[in-house]
Amino acid sequence: MAYKINASACTACGACEQECPNDAIYEKNGLFAIKADGCTECIGHYDDPQCIAACPADCIVVDKSVPRYQA
Amino acid sequence: MQNPSAQTGMSGMSGTAAGAPASRRIIPIASAHSGAASAGGCSSSSCGSGEGPADMPAHIWEKVKDHPCYSSEAHHHFARMHVAVAPACNIQCNYCNRKYDCANESRPGVVSEKLTPEMAGKKVLAVAAEIPQLSVVGIAGPGDALANPAKTFKTFELIQQSAPDIKLCLSTNGLALPDHVETIKKFNVDHVTITINMVDPEVGQHIYPWIFHNHKRYHGLEAAKILHERQMLGLEMLTAAGILVKVNSVLIPGINDHHLKEVNKVVKAKGAFLHNIMPLISDPAHGTHFGLTGQRGPTAAELKALQDECEGDMKLMRHCRQCRADAVGMLGEDRSQEFTSDKLDAIAATYDPTARQAYRDFVEKERADQRAAEAEKKAGLAGASEKALVAVATKGGGRINQHFGHASEFQVYEVSAAGAKFVGHRKVEHYCAGGYEEEEAMPSILDALQDCAAVLVAKIGHCPMKELQAAGIEPVQDYAHEYIEASALAWFQQRLERRQGATSLVA
Numbered sequence: 001m002a003y004k005i006n007a008s009a010c011t012a013c014g015a016c017e018q019e020c021p022n023d024a025i026y027e028k029n030g031l032f033a034i035k036a037d038g039c040t041e042c043i044g045h046y047d048d049p050q051c052i053a054a055c056p057a058d059c060i061v062v063d064k065s066v067p068r069y070q071a
Numbered sequence: 072m073q074n075p076s077a078q079t080g081m082s083g084m085s086g087t088a089a090g091a092p093a094s095r096r097i098i099p100i101a102s103a104h105s106g107a108a109s110a111g112g113c114s115s116s117s118c119g120s121g122e123g124p125a126d127m128p129a130h131i132w133e134k135v136k137d138h139p140c141y142s143s144e145a146h147h148h149f150a151r152m153h154v155a156v157a158p159a160c161n162i163q164c165n166y167c168n169r170k171y172d173c174a175n176e177s178r179p180g181v182v183s184e185k186l187t188p189e190m191a192g193k194k195v196l197a198v199a200a201e202i203p204q205l206s207v208v209g210i211a212g213p214g215d216a217l218a219n220p221a222k223t224f225k226t227f228e229l230i231q232q233s234a235p236d237i238k239l240c241l242s243t244n245g246l247a248l249p250d251h252v253e254t255i256k257k258f259n260v261d262h263v264t265i266t267i268n269m270v271d272p273e274v275g276q277h278i279y280p281w282i283f284h285n286h287k288r289y290h291g292l293e294a295a296k297i298l299h300e301r302q303m304l305g306l307e308m309l310t311a312a313g314i315l316v317k318v319n320s321v322l323i324p325g326i327n328d329h330h331l332k333e334v335n336k337v338v339k340a341k342g343a344f345l346h347n348i349m350p351l352i353s354d355p356a357h358g359t360h361f362g363l364t365g366q367r368g369p370t371a372a373e374l375k376a377l378q379d380e381c382e383g384d385m386k387l388m389r390h391c392r393q394c395r396a397d398a399v400g401m402l403g404e405d406r407s408q409e410f411t412s413d414k415l416d417a418i419a420a421t422y423d424p425t426a427r428q429a430y431r432d433f434v435e436k437e438r439a440d441q442r443a444a445e446a447e448k449k450a451g452l453a454g455a456s457e458k459a460l461v462a463v464a465t466k467g468g469g470r471i472n473q474h475f476g477h478a479s480e481f482q483v484y485e486v487s488a489a490g491a492k493f494v495g496h497r498k499v500e501h502y503c504a505g506g507y508e509e510e511e512a513m514p515s516i517l518d519a520l521q522d523c524a525a526v527l528v529a530k531i532g533h534c535p536m537k538e539l540q541a542a543g544i545e546p547v548q549d550y551a552h553e554y555i556e557a558s559a560l561a562w563f564q565q566r567l568e569r570r571q572g573a574t575s576l577v578a
Contacts, residue, residue: 012185013214015159018221019286046286053288056160056214 002041002062002069003034003051009059016051016060025051034063041069131344134261134315137206137431138238139401143390143493146401147469148434150204153211154191155184155397156222160214161246162282162298165360166321166351184397185213188222190412192229197410197418198399199234203430209240211264213397216241217251227258236424242266242319246282246298248305256312263309264347265302266319270337272296274330278323280360303341310342317345317388322369322377323361324351335381346381347388350374372522375495389495401467441469441554448560449490455567458487459524461559462497462544471550471558475531476503481520484555486563491556502535517542525562527555 005016005025012032017025022045024038034051042049052060062068132142139146160167186194199205208230210216216223227239241255242264255263269275275295282294289297309316318338320331327334335346351368353361369377378389400406410418462481464473480498484491497519500512513535520526525545529552536546545566550558 011158013158013160015161015214015218015283018159018219048287050286053286054159054161054283056163 002036002066003039003049003060004036004063005032005034005051006059006061007031007033009057011057013056015054015056019050019054021045021050034060036063036066039069043069131315138240138262139207143388144438144469145206146390147465147467148204148437149206150202150399150401151207151209152195152198152205152399153209153397154186154194154226155213156186156188156191156226157210157212157216157219158185158214159218160212160244161218161284162215162244162294163280164244165278165280165366166323166353166362168357168359184412186397186412188225188229190415191226192233193415193419194410194412195230195237196233196422197415199237199424199427200418200420200422201409202400202406203426204401205237205427206431207238207240207262209242211242215244215247217243217247220247220251220254224254224258227260231258234422234424236427238262240264243305244298245302245305246284247301249301249308252305252308252312252314255309255314260314262315262317264317264319265306265343266321267302267306267334267338268321268323269295269327269330270299270303270334271330272299274327275299277326278321303337306338306341306343315345316343317347318343319347319349321351322348322374324367324369324373326366328369328373328377331377332381339383345388348374348378348381371495371497371519378494389493404467437469441556444554444557445490445560448557448564449488451564452488452560452567455488455563457567458485459563459566460484460494460522461486461491461562462520462523462526463555463559464526464528465555469555470552471527471555472529472552474503475526475528475535475546477501478528481523481526482555483523484559486559491559503532513538517544520544524566527558527562 010032012027012030014027014032017027017032021042022038022040024035024040025032026035049060135142135145137145137149139149139151195208210223210226223241230237230239239258239260240262241260243266245265245267248263248265268278272292272295275298276292279295279298281288281290282298283289284297284301306316306318318334320327320334322328322331331348335348338346350371351361351366353359353366353368355362355365397407398405399410461484463471463484464475464478464481465471466473478499479501480496482496483494485494486492499516499519502512502516516535517538520539521542521544523544525547526539527547527550529548531539531546531548539546547562550562
């Protein structure tokens with residue numbers, strides 16, 4: 001439970017949604033968001049967090065309001 | 072905005088150009104157009120790489136003859152639409168940014184409304200109902216068609232079910248292409264465009280800051296190397312599968328301008344059938360990396376020089392308008408605003424495939440007529456060694472049918488004993504802005520046409536006519552509503568005869 005999408009920079013392209021191994025990214029009213037309780041920071045799946053690596057707008061950041069994911 | 076009712080606002084439309092031939096056939100323009108003339112955008116078309124059945128293998132001609140983006144001749148007659156179902160992209164290019172919400176600019180990657188595959192399927196039927204010229208539906212973004220494979224192929228599936236005669240095509244940067252060639256075959260996509268700006272990663276690293284591949288982001292030289300290998304593999308796989316490949320290249324002065332000759336050689340050897348070298352668009356207002364760092368685009372002359380150099384036995388495309396990812400209509404026009412999602416249901420309900428078939432039959436006849444007229448004029452020029460550039464104002468259909476003041480672009484043809492060859496289009500500001508003359512537009516129009524010997528129009532006002540003449544460009548309205556190629560050649564022949572007359576007087 002660690003990443004969030006900066007909605008003001010997001011272009012709503014959905015690149016992150018299709019890469020997320022946890023299906024933790026969803027679209028609502030034309031905006032994308034990360035379900036904090038579904039995000040594993042890709043630990044155990046890939047070396048890099050997929051949403052961050054795929055995001056063309058570089059608008060996905062650590063959500064400091066929740067603790068980092070522990071595998 | 073261009074408005075059909077404003078045509079009467081042109082002042083001083085007296086026709087005076089010298090020596091109007093009396094016996095010319097005038098054939099009625101297609102009546103198949105439904106809706107009114109296009110609003111905004113230029114509604115002209117042009118003939119790009121000048122191909123016809125004569126200089127192309129029959130099986131390729133059969134595939135491209137109705138495709139406006141692959142055949143310069145077809146783009147006089149047929150319309151395309153892009154459906155913007157593919158917003159995600161897997162690479163970053165320095166000439167692109169991610170803003171796609173502007174209805175006022177036309178360039179690749181820009182779109183106003185994202186579509187779901189279901190909405191796209193409906194939109195295709197709506198456009199087909201309104202525009203019988205529609206022959207092709209493409210997926211060109213606003214991201215990369217194959218970076219959104221589920222949405223892209225679902226859209227193709229829906230279109231195939233509802234309008235199976237429409238050709239499908241897609242464009243891609245090539246990174247994901249090798250993974251999808253089988254699916255592309257399955258959906259009978261017979262045209263694919265790959266954007267290839269380099270065949271050397273050393274060059275590529277200055278164009279692509281990063282790629283996303285195999286769950287990892289790569290940067291710089293490494294990224295460019297992977298992209299290059301995937302592009303080449305994809306091109307080879309498509310060629311082996313018998314799918315026609317057009318290669319698009321963005322000409323970036325100082326970065327890949329000389330290198331594009333090498334690109335041309337390589338893609339030709341690997342089986343691409345058409346190469347489209349496009350100018351970089353780098354307006355700082357678009358916010359792209361190149362725009363913000365002052366990288367300039369090429370001049371029209373630089374672009375043409377490179378296209379001429381690359382044109383050997385491979386077709387060079389010169390009629391590309393660098394459309395938006397949701398463009399609708401003939402090339403050079405954009406009617407996408409007529410097909411926003413709120414209107415689709417009502418329009419789609421009126422879909423009738425027979426109108427499009429009737430239009431195709433009409434075009435077959437018209438084309439044969441056009442070619443015969445050109446051949447006749449060409450025969451009269453045998454032996455002439457001169458060449459000239461001629462600008463033409465046209466709204467499509469292969470005819471000179473637009474007022475000078477309403478043109479937002481002019482098509483430029485090179486005329487010689489070899490015939491009339493389309494060599495490019497020149498975008499201009501409308502001289503006639505909604506009924507009054509826009510004097511300030513004239514210097515930029517003269518500048519855009521400075522290398523042309525004449526401009527062939529349906530009508531022209533007195534003032535612009537005088538200004539053109541003063542600039543050494545002959546305004547010609549004798550060929551209003553006639554075929555472009557045959558008329559350009561007829562004008563050229565007259566010019567040669569006038570010159571000969573003048574020379575013999577001197578002698």
